[in-house]
Amino acid sequence: MQLAAATFYEKMATASSIRASQFHFLKNMTQASNTPFSDPAQTWNARFAKEGYVFGTEPNAWLRRHAGVIKSGARILSVADGEGRNSVWLAKQGHQVDAFDISDVGVAKARKLADQSQVSVNFSVAGCDDFEWVPAHYDAIVAIFIQFADPDLRSRLFANMVQSLKPGGTLLLQGYTPKQLEFRTGGPGLLSHLYTPDLLREAFGEMDIQILEAYEADLNEGDGHHGRSAVIGLLAVRRPIAP
Numbered sequence: 149m150q151l152a153a154a155t156f157y158e159k160m161a162t163a164s165s166i167r168a169s170q171f172h173f174l175k176n177m178t179q180a181s182n183t184p185f186s187d188p189a190q191t192w193n194a195r196f197a198k199e200g201y202v203f204g205t206e207p208n209a210w211l212r213r214h215a216g217v218i219k220s221g222a223r224i225l226s227v228a229d230g231e232g233r234n235s236v237w238l239a240k241q242g243h244q245v246d247a248f249d250i251s252d253v254g255v256a257k258a259r260k261l262a263d264q265s266q267v268s269v270n271f272s273v274a275g276c277d278d279f280e281w282v283p284a285h286y287d288a289i290v291a292i293f294i295q296f297a298d299p300d301l302r303s304r305l306f307a308n309m310v311q312s313l314k315p316g317g318t319l320l321l322q323g324y325t326p327k328q329l330e331f332r333t334g335g336p337g338l339l340s341h342l343y344t345p346d347l348l349r350e351a352f353g354e355m356d357i358q359i360l361e362a363y364e365a366d367l368n369e370g371d372g373h374h375g376r377s378a379v380i381g382l383l384a385v386r387r388p389i390a391p
């Protein structure tokens with residue numbers, strides 16, 4: 149991860165007394181060239197290759213708290229679903245769930261989790277630009293910690309998410325705010341990938357935003373998201389399509 153790489157160079161700078169200017173050069177080189185965002189499938193496959201579930205097997209707390217608004221037996225998409233903790237939990241609630249992720253290693257673990265839980269989820273391995281987005285198809289879309297997306301990718305992804313919701317469909321989204329850069333307990337460590345309330349209000353201006361809450365919480369989502377964290381949650385509903 150970029151954050152891990154930066155920390156590595158910080159340690160290196162201390163250990164071998166590299167001057168501050170050299171340290172910043174090295175750090176910028178890391179950020180410019182081999183970031184987790186330049187080859188996300190490889191980065192996430194390596195991360196998910198380890199034993200166990202990086203973000204645990206329990207669903208995200210924001211999702212669990214608000215999923216009650218979704219009608220029973222709904223058709224739901226879990227975006228960048230990782231190792232399946234959210235999609236599998238939604239399927240256990242009786243929903244029909246589609247899920248995709250760019251990491252085939254993550255999806256293989258998600259399939260295993262679904263099998264162990266004796267539920268069925270329609271998984272696919274796809275990047276968010278390649279996924280087959282069907283217009284007005286889902287009753288709900290769940291997007292939990294999808295901050296791999298830089299501003300350009302994010303605007304395409306958010307537009308696809310909105311278009312794929314049925315009118316009246318619900319979007320449940322959780323991410324980190326810029327304050328997370330102080331906690332460093334998870335997330336991309338890149339300001340341009342983080343969400344503010346204003347950013348989400350503008351991005352989802354064409355939806356009815358019912359809950360938009362920036363808050364601090366102690367996350368306990370495996371080793372991946374652990375400890376005091378600055379997060380934001382959104383619950384928004386797609387308006388009827390204008391005639």
Ligand SMILES: C[S@@+](CC[C@H](N)C(=O)[O-])C[C@H]1O[C@@H](n2cnc3c(N)ncnc32)[C@H](O)[C@@H]1O
Binds near residue numbers: 188254291292295
């Ligand atoms: C922080 S993890 C969150 C996983 C899952 N949503 C959860 O809450 O457990 C980010 C996920 O995004 C996936 N990802 C990264 N870049 C992607 C892309 N361009 N398209 C689709 N998935 C991507 C990674 O493989 C990883 O599973």
